[in-house]
Amino acid sequence: MNKILVSPSPHLHTKTSTKSLMRDVVIALLPAVVVSVLFYGWSELLVLGVSVASCMLLEFLITKYMLKKPCTLGDWSAVVTGVLLALNLPATTPWWVVFIGAVVAVGVAKLTFGGLGQNVFNPAIAGRVFLLISFPTYMTDWTKPAGFISNAAVDAYTGATPLGLVGEGGVEAIKGLDYLDMLFWNIGGSAGELSAIALLLGFAYLLVRRVIRPYITLSIWGTVAVFSGIFWLINPEVYTDPAFNLLTGGLLLGSIFMATDYVTSPMSNMGGVIFGVGIGLLTMLIRYFGAYPEGVSFAILIMNSVVPLINKWCHAKKYGR
Amino acid sequence: MMKTFSIGGIHPCDSKISKDCRIEVLPVPSKVFISVAQHLGAPATPVVKVGDQVKVGQVIAEPAGFISAYVHSSVSGTVKSIGPRKDLAGNNMTHIEIDVEGDEWVEGADLTDTLVTAIPEDNKEILDRIKMCGVVGLGGATFPAHVKLCPPPGKKADCLILNGAECEPYLTSDYRIMLERSKEIVVGAAIMKQVLGGCPAVIGIEENKPEAIKAMTAAVSELQATAKGYDGISVMTLRKKYPQGGEKQLIDAVMGRQVKSMGLPIDVGAVVQNVATSLAVYEAVQKNIPLVTNVMTITGDCLPMEKQHNYKFRIGMPLSYIAEYAGGVPEEAVKIISGGPMMGKAIANLDATTVKGSSSLLYLTAEQTVRGVESACIRCGKCAEACPMGLEPFLLNKYARNNMMDELEENAVQDCIECGCCLYSCPANIPLLDIIRLAKGDVIRIIRGRGQK
Ligand code: SF4
Ligand code: SF4
Numbered sequence: 001m002n003k004i005l006v007s008p009s010p011h012l013h014t015k016t017s018t019k020s021l022m023r024d025v026v027i028a029l030l031p032a033v034v035v036s037v038l039f040y041g042w043s044e045l046l047v048l049g050v051s052v053a054s055c056m057l058l059e060f061l062i063t064k065y066m067l068k069k070p071c072t073l074g075d076w077s078a079v080v081t082g083v084l085l086a087l088n089l090p091a092t093t094p095w096w097v098v099f100i101g102a103v104v105a106v107g108v109a110k111l112t113f114g115g116l117g118q119n120v121f122n123p124a125i126a127g128r129v130f131l132l133i134s135f136p137t138y139m140t141d142w143t144k145p146a147g148f149i150s151n152a153a154v155d156a157y158t159g160a161t162p163l164g165l166v167g168e169g170g171v172e173a174i175k176g177l178d179y180l181d182m183l184f185w186n187i188g189g190s191a192g193e194l195s196a197i198a199l200l201l202g203f204a205y206l207l208v209r210r211v212i213r214p215y216i217t218l219s220i221w222g223t224v225a226v227f228s229g230i231f232w233l234i235n236p237e238v239y240t241d242p243a244f245n246l247l248t249g250g251l252l253l254g255s256i257f258m259a260t261d262y263v264t265s266p267m268s269n270m271g272g273v274i275f276g277v278g279i280g281l282l283t284m285l286i287r288y289f290g291a292y293p294e295g296v297s298f299a300i301l302i303m304n305s306v307v308p309l310i311n312k313w314c315h316a317k318k319y320g321r
Numbered sequence: 322m323m324k325t326f327s328i329g330g331i332h333p334c335d336s337k338i339s340k341d342c343r344i345e346v347l348p349v350p351s352k353v354f355i356s357v358a359q360h361l362g363a364p365a366t367p368v369v370k371v372g373d374q375v376k377v378g379q380v381i382a383e384p385a386g387f388i389s390a391y392v393h394s395s396v397s398g399t400v401k402s403i404g405p406r407k408d409l410a411g412n413n414m415t416h417i418e419i420d421v422e423g424d425e426w427v428e429g430a431d432l433t434d435t436l437v438t439a440i441p442e443d444n445k446e447i448l449d450r451i452k453m454c455g456v457v458g459l460g461g462a463t464f465p466a467h468v469k470l471c472p473p474p475g476k477k478a479d480c481l482i483l484n485g486a487e488c489e490p491y492l493t494s495d496y497r498i499m500l501e502r503s504k505e506i507v508v509g510a511a512i513m514k515q516v517l518g519g520c521p522a523v524i525g526i527e528e529n530k531p532e533a534i535k536a537m538t539a540a541v542s543e544l545q546a547t548a549k550g551y552d553g554i555s556v557m558t559l560r561k562k563y564p565q566g567g568e569k570q571l572i573d574a575v576m577g578r579q580v581k582s583m584g585l586p587i588d589v590g591a592v593v594q595n596v597a598t599s600l601a602v603y604e605a606v607q608k609n610i611p612l613v614t615n616v617m618t619i620t621g622d623c624l625p626m627e628k629q630h631n632y633k634f635r636i637g638m639p640l641s642y643i644a645e646y647a648g649g650v651p652e653e654a655v656k657i658i659s660g661g662p663m664m665g666k667a668i669a670n671l672d673a674t675t676v677k678g679s680s681s682l683l684y685l686t687a688e689q690t691v692r693g694v695e696s697a698c699i700r701c702g703k704c705a706e707a708c709p710m711g712l713e714p715f716l717l718n719k720y721a722r723n724n725m726m727d728e729l730e731e732n733a734v735q736d737c738i739e740c741g742c743c744l745y746s747c748p749a750n751i752p753l754l755d756i757i758r759l760a761k762g763d764v765i766r767i768i769r770g771r772g773q774k
Pocket of ligand 2: 700703
């Protein structure tokens with residue numbers, strides 16, 4: 001023993017670090033990544049590779065040369081953003097569009113606000129929404145590229161997302177969709193939405209590892225189910241049913257992985273519920289009455305901006321007060 | 322459903338490595354240095370002079386105020402010097418140095434093992450003995466025990482809670498006395514309960530100590546069957562969660578009541594005493610033995626099993642003497658803690674001596690205790706989720722760094738119990754408690770200053 005260390009209590013520290021939490025999110029995303037690569041093949045690998053690499057490169061260059069802050073590449077948050085952004089795009093997205101998405105996500109939405117912890121909007125969602133508005137044709141090109149394996153349910157509905165189908169042809173257009181099939185192999189849409197089971201597996205992992213609390217995700221699901229349930233009961237000819245709404249349009253991906261982003265969601269459990277209900281309501285309003293067939297990304301972005309307000313009003317119950 | 326406190330809490334690794342080590346009695350060294358500040362409140366005033374002969378258990382310092390306590394000699398011998406000496410934090414404090422000669426106790430002390438179960442009837446006399454024997458709370462705060470046992474006028478105790486939670490990792494001294502001195506602890510509880518007017522007494526023990534629960538339950542039933550005055554004592558199993566042994570948390574867990582901010586447990590009818598305090602009360606009242614010994618744990622992951630110990634020590638023994646006797650300080654240790662790893666103090670000076678409330682020498686390695694580099698708050702809310710007082714440490718941290726006193730007070734920084742759950746939990750290694758502790762001190766000073774106007 002050389003020199004005794006003297007410092008204030010506590011003298012122990014949890015093994016959980018920012019890095020381990022972010023790495024856990026990446027691990028939770030792996031099932032969805034594997035499924036998407038299997039089904040969309042080389043083009044999905046390219047999207048993933050470009051997205052992750054550009055997010056990491058941008059994080060490195062900007063923190064080091066522009067902000068002149070300690071480099072935060074090691075905290076894995078850029079990897080999370082990269083994977084999420086990729087899973088939010090169609091597998092056919094050209095590489096330069098992916099790169100622009102990364103610039104918006106990491107360069108604009110994250111680092112101009114001061115980096116991890118300071119950003120108001122979820123970087124991956126910000127990137128996706130920017131692309132959706134700027135490059136609508138690429139972003140709604142749901143042709144299925146050749147994958148490593150194929151599945152009839154997936155192949156049968158190439159050309160449009162289920163929500164897109166509803167947008168064009170009404171509820172009639174999706175008659176005959178097998179929900180059980182959709183649980184495993186969703187149809188069309190962004191790469192990450194392919195398999196609900198893969199996403200739910202990730203959700204379970206995040207809960208077990210205590211990376212996230214379930215309140216936000218569950219309140220989104222609850223709200224979407226109740227809201228669409230009421231409308232569907234009133235008029236099933238016009239409105240899509242709850243199961244359909246839960247399983248399509250990136251709802252699972254968004255509610256599990258993006259709405260639960262620490263930085264851009266409320267701190268308290270109560271706040272989380274309000275946030276989740278807000279996202280659920282906005283999503284359904286946009287889907288049923290808005291111009292875009294899907295609404296999750298917009299709903300999350302809008303609710304992101306309300307988080308400071310929610311944090312201001314929702315505090316945990318204090319002992320003895 | 323097993324009970325526990327309702328807000329926050331964490332689950333650090335238990336690490337009760339020394340739990341099966343029986344209590345051994347440390348031999349008396351050739352010299353002791355007894356501090357006059359072994360309790361919360363004013364340091365005691367020495368009443369012996371250099372050259373005086375003292376016996377074990379003789380008063381050597383008297384209380385210097387209402388909240389203060391008697392200090393007794395833990396050895397027999399000659400007073401060698403009275404003067405400043407460094408305590409474990411490295412601060413100077415008056416110590417009485419005594420050269421040991423023999424081991425002669427004061428008259429009246431009953432050193433036999435016979436269990437005395439008949440409780441004196443006169444409560445005043447009991448309180449007097451507790452006070453005269455220098456009994457203080459041994460759960461950490463070392464608050465003079467007799468003061469807590471005399472509720473102020475108009476307040477009534479509804480429940481005496483005996484704290485057997487020992488929720489800090491590593492520590493096993495309370496566990497050992499619950500196994501080895503179960504009946505004495507129960508007698509102590511019965512005495513305190515009688516003084517408090519006969520309210521029920523609950524001994525709270527965490528589920529991870531099944532043997533202690535068994536031993537204490539058996540002791541309670543046996544005493545209830547064989548002696549008078551033991552009704553209304555029970556053992557309650559608590560779910561394992563840190564800081565279960567925090568006074569406010571224990572009251573919440575056992576009684577389902579919460580102490581108001583800046584309030585005292587007695588405001589909600591609770592009196593909490595540690596099991597070790599109960600043992601000290603037993604020895605004071607039934608055996609006439611002043612508080613000059615206690616049990617401490619010598620432990621750490623870097624100590625081999627044969628060097629793990631639970632020792633009965635006498636106050637005033639140099640920590641270095643105990644460390645040497647136990648086999649030396651391990652190579653890998655970078656930090657030595659007195660107390661638990663969550664709330665204990667890092668020892669700056671191993672020449673410091675034991676006090677009434679000493680509970681451990683805990684060796685931690687660099688890997689265990691050196692904090693990671695601080696990074697940005699990622700707003701994960703884990704600190705708030707962990708806080709047993711329902712505070713928002715990330716927010717207090719922000720306000721404290723900007724000196725926003727009003728906001729700090731509004732967000733209850735003064736309620737922080739310094740349990741360390743927030744700092745423990747923060748993935749970004751933000752020194753939350755370091756900062757909150759300072760801010761809490763400032764805010765409490767402001768509140769007190771206001772009260773005096
Ligand atoms: S140290 Fe204070 S702020 Fe931190 S968790 Fe404990 S009570 Fe809460
Ligand atoms: S635990 Fe640390 S990183 Fe998480 S909110 Fe609290 S201060 Fe921020």
